[in-house]
Every structure is written in structure tokens, then in C-alpha cells.
Amino acid sequence: MGSLPIGSRVSIALLHYPVYDRNSRVVATAVTNLDLHDIARMARTFGLFRYYVVTPVEEQRILAERIRAHWQDGWGGSYNPDRRSALELLQVAPDMDTVLADIEDCYKRPARIVVTGAKERPGVISFDGLRRRVQDEEGPFLLLFGTGWGLTDELFERADFVLEPIKGAGEYNHLSVRSAAAIIMDRLLGQR
């Protein structure tokens, strides 16, 4: 896939499970309409391969599929072709294994898993380090984002890379997942 833009080596997954709630219990969060739109538009802007929305709850997958279909095949697609082109990247999946199998099926290579989070952790990869890897290696890379209070420790253990957190002006680091994903995509793939 050498002639494609760099972003086509990268996919993004928004996980609604397994994530923590505010009391560190593992829960499934609800799919949010704006998460689908904002992150799909961002994925299209940076030339990503796919944007996976992951939830084990069937009703939530049906809801996400319905939103995708409205903007892709339905009235929304002709009303707003730009939105259609973004939501083409959206894939709804029940779990991480389905996502990984889909990526391996397309690239004939397994994905390198990169987890993101707001907390400081040992052994993280820097933004510059990951940007260089994405430029130098063929991928595929899969970036995981958590909803709720963040991805479970189990996912951090399963990852090939843990990306350093975004630092702001002080201690406050409570960006929405939409804002964090935008900043991370820009730092990894943005034109400077």
C-alpha cells in the first residue's frame, strides 16, 4: 500500500467496552451520535483506513448502523455528501477481535495496537516516536480510544504501544475523547 497516503496505514477504534466508569468498574457505555460524526469526519480528513465503533450491546450496534445508513444510503447522503464520505469509513463491531480480524483480512498482516489514555504510565511511546513509526513502517496500526473513564488495564497490557498522554497547561487533563482523538490524529498525521 506504498502509494497511498500515510493515514491509510492507520485505523481508529472507539471502544464502548471494556471501559471504566467513574468508580473503576468495568462497564459498557452508550454510543453517542456526535462521536460517530466527529471522529468519522476527522478520520476522513486525515486519510485513515477505517473508523471502528465497538460495542457488545446489539441494540447499540443497530443504532450506530442506522445512523451510518441514514447518511450513506438514505436521505442524508444526498443532502450532505461530505458527511456521507466521512461515514463511509465507519464500521460497527461487537468486539476487538472482530476489528483485528477485519484489519488482518484487508492488509494480510496483523495490526500493531496503540492504546491512548489521559494518565501517565511507564514505557510510553512519544508522539514523535509514533509519528516516525507510522511514516517508516507499513502498518497497519490500530489506535484505541476509550469512552467513559478510559480503557481497562487489560487493553493496555495487550497493546504493542502505549501512547504518551496529551499534556495541557497544568494538571487538568479532562479532554473529551473527541478532542483527544483530533489532537492525536493531528500530531501523528497532520501536515506541518
Place this chain on the structure above:
Amino acid sequence: MGSLPIGSRVSIALLHYPVYDRNSRVVATAVTNLDLHDIARMARTFGLFRYYVVTPVEEQRILAERIRAHWQDGWGGSYNPDRRSALELLQVAPDMDTVLADIEDCYKRPARIVVTGAKERPGVISFDGLRRRVQDEEGPFLLLFGTGWGLTDELFERADFVLEPIKGAGEYNHLSVRSAAAIIMDRLLGQR
């Protein structure tokens, strides 16, 4: 204000009027709950001075004030103190002149107005150029973001600076205002 973080020289305003709709008509758009939260959390993360939500529609200002009050004084503030601390930055205003007067009143100097948009325009300032100005000058700076299909030409004419657009991997440049604001804040004020 020399001992404060650099971000305290910068405020952000989200304009719901005057902006274009998809047919280039000047309209007032509706206030969106997530715009208040996402951009307030981002403004707190990057240490901004204030986040102004601007709409001439009184009902919309009341709605925005009610959301602010819920998270600041009401039940939400004790449930989620991080959200409270973000929404402290939120100010609801009827128009740009009120915003400019508020900033001048606080800093005893008028704001330098920076407009943002997705279109290519002549005479723009680069991200690096504006980042240096924010570091070297005391400000205050006011960054304007438009809802709908973007800020009107009149606002571009009134500005001291027009910021270059964010470029993605190709022609597609339809980021949400939330994503664009996050990327712009990070490029101007993020720790590298």
C-alpha cells in the same frame, strides 16, 4: 499578566451568529450541549482565559446559562468537579461587542481578533507565526470559531489575523468545530 501561563492570554469565542448556512445565507445556529462541554474542557486543559458562547437569541442564552449553572452551582458540580472547573470558563454573550468589551475590561487593552475557518484565503497567518506571537506578546488574543457553514466575510474583514486552515491528507476539510478547535489550541499552546 507575565507570570500566568501563556494560555491565559487567549480566549475563545464560539459564534452562533453571524454565520452562513449551507446556502450562504446569514443565520443564527442553535447552541449544542456538547459544544459547551467539549470546548470548555479543552479551554481548561490549555489554560485559556475565557470561553465565550455568543448568540443573539435570548432563549439560547438562557439554555446555555442553565447548562453552565447546573455544572457549576447545581448537582453536577459536586458530582463531577472536573466538569465544574471547565465550565467556570464559560461566558454567555449576545454579541461580539460584548465579548470585546469584557476582555478589554479585564486586561485594560483591546483584544487582537483571530478568525479561523476551513477555506484557503490570502494573507493568512501560519500556526507557527501565531504561536510565536502568543508567546512573545502579552495579548489578549481572541480566537473566533464559527458554527454552521462558517463565520461571515464581515468577521474576516474585522479581524487582526486570519489563521491558516487545517490541512488534512487531501481535499476533504470538513472537521467539526469541536475537532478544529482542539487541533488549533494544541498547535498554538500544546506542549511539544
